[in-house]
Amino acid sequence: MHHAYLDKFATRDSPVHRRDPRAKTAAFLALLAAAILVPPGTWWPFASVAVIVVALWAVSSVPVVYLLKRVVVLSPFIIFSLVLFPVLYDGRAVWTARLGPWRMSVTREGLELAGNVAAKFVLGVLILGLLFSVTRFQHFLYALSRLRVPQLLVMQLGFLYRYLFVVLDEAERMLRAREARSAGLGGPRLWRSAAGLVGTLFLRSYHRSQRVYWAMLARGFNGEVHVLGRLRWQAADTLFVSCFMAVAAAVTVCWAAAGLR
Amino acid sequence: MDVLEIDDLTHTYPDGTAALRGVSLRVERGASLGLIGPNGAGKSTLLLAVLGFVRSRGTIRVGDVALSRDTLREIRRRVGIVFQNADDQLFMPTVFDDVAFGPLCAGLREGEVCRRVSEALEAVGAGHLVDRAPYHLSGGEKRRVALATVLAMRPEVVLFDEPTSSLDPASREQFIALVRDLPATRIVATHDLATVAAACSRTAILFEGRIVAQGNTGELLADADLMQRVQLSGATRAATPQAPCGGTCGGAVGPPGTAQ
Numbered sequence: 018m019h020h021a022y023l024d025k026f027a028t029r030d031s032p033v034h035r036r037d038p039r040a041k042t043a044a045f046l047a048l049l050a051a052a053i054l055v056p057p058g059t060w061w062p063f064a065s066v067a068v069i070v071v072a073l074w075a076v077s078s079v080p081v082v083y084l085l086k087r088v089v090v091l092s093p094f095i096i097f098s099l100v101l102f103p104v105l106y107d108g109r110a111v112w113t114a115r116l117g118p119w120r121m122s123v124t125r126e127g128l129e130l131a132g133n134v135a136a137k138f139v140l141g142v143l144i145l146g147l148l149f150s151v152t153r154f155q156h157f158l159y160a161l162s163r164l165r166v167p168q169l170l171v172m173q174l175g176f177l178y179r180y181l182f183v184v185l186d187e188a189e190r191m192l193r194a195r196e197a198r199s200a201g202l203g204g205p206r207l208w209r210s211a212a213g214l215v216g217t218l219f220l221r222s223y224h225r226s227q228r229v230y231w232a233m234l235a236r237g238f239n240g241e242v243h244v245l246g247r248l249r250w251q252a253a254d255t256l257f258v259s260c261f262m263a264v265a266a267a268v269t270v271c272w273a274a275a276g277l278r
Numbered sequence: 279m280d281v282l283e284i285d286d287l288t289h290t291y292p293d294g295t296a297a298l299r300g301v302s303l304r305v306e307r308g309a310s311l312g313l314i315g316p317n318g319a320g321k322s323t324l325l326l327a328v329l330g331f332v333r334s335r336g337t338i339r340v341g342d343v344a345l346s347r348d349t350l351r352e353i354r355r356r357v358g359i360v361f362q363n364a365d366d367q368l369f370m371p372t373v374f375d376d377v378a379f380g381p382l383c384a385g386l387r388e389g390e391v392c393r394r395v396s397e398a399l400e401a402v403g404a405g406h407l408v409d410r411a412p413y414h415l416s417g418g419e420k421r422r423v424a425l426a427t428v429l430a431m432r433p434e435v436v437l438f439d440e441p442t443s444s445l446d447p448a449s450r451e452q453f454i455a456l457v458r459d460l461p462a463t464r465i466v467a468t469h470d471l472a473t474v475a476a477a478c479s480r481t482a483i484l485f486e487g488r489i490v491a492q493g494n495t496g497e498l499l500a501d502a503d504l505m506q507r508v509q510l511s512g513a514t515r516a517a518t519p520q521a522p523c524g525g526t527c528g529g530a531v532g533p534p535g536t537a538q
Contacts, residue, residue: 022411116399140358155371180370182413228366231331235359237351245378245388 026150038156040254044261045148051265057133103127287336298486308482316509321467322436358428364420370411378432398430418449
């Protein structure tokens, strides 16, 4: 089965694509941090980050539909929060519903929190989507190891990416086999077999990990991961990272200072 | 001196079944040895034992180095293995990274690593795949790249575990030609007799954990009785259908009218 890859646009060319992966990773993560740190109730930092994201997208020649689709596809993860926060968060009621003895209020603070989470979600997905559309995944991993992320973590990310699609293929085959034998019936029988499927997938992955480990040992692995540095840092990369760090810092300092006053 | 000597190798599975019962084998330098046997004969176990991945009794010697806990690294530097499932062997994000993995672990410098990677990929005819992700490769391409990852370490002996399984005929012929032309000593464990006939001059037969015959490939394969005895020929075993419930099922299997 052909899977969509995380970095399928990363082989295109643009001024952003050409930057060193370390510069791109550091810059995008700084931008992400600037968005995530914003407290509820403040909205202009989100607008600033959004402007930068749009500018990046415009320069990078990544299709906008692709980026927006990712936001839509991932949104189920936060739908619950967005629905529950306005109702569960205490504060000034903006709208109240009554049903017999029960009352449910939508609060202003709850709405602000929900909006805050929604903005961070959308911006986060767009920033990361852009990062992986301008950086090949293995270069991203290399950048992480150069940014002093623990090697074990970087390796695990690499293995996850490498074998995720293998496991998905196995799952697809097992589901197909189950469908072929279920005579079109559904219901509780299928749900019960889901546990068996997951268990089998886990066992297979476990045994595969044993064989991969043997393959690594057979080629001399001794615990240390070596990465070949085949990248060249340029002046444009320094400029790129500095600009982003400066903007991220400026935005954060501004709302922090405004909050303190 | 023989490049590989195995003496009285014994290994028992955790559940008590004997996998290898006193296997002894000698392989000359530069030889191409086929190791054939039915499923479950212990071929893969034997290959894994040579590299110290399964604990076994007996002696294994590669050149002048005997296998022990201290010599594992040296043995694995001299002996390479191409596993049955290429996906297990290609675990890095790109082909280049996979082929470079061995030389990098050996501590070679960047220039030498790049040189070995190009050499190994050219040797298997996969130079154009250098920047691809392993997941996107076809079965034959994966197999060749897996071989390249081993060749990059310049081993003295290369072990192959079912190298042509799940390959289409064209890929299979290509791979057999690759195996045949390698300068290293080769041991090819397989139950595909056509592969052995094409790639190996000598053959050993492993049956129920023992080496039951060794010799010239052509002679061994031509011995029909021997092949049947070790369950390697598509022999006619006139099996009488036995109903699992002692004959009282009423012959439910099969189209109407057939006697069961």
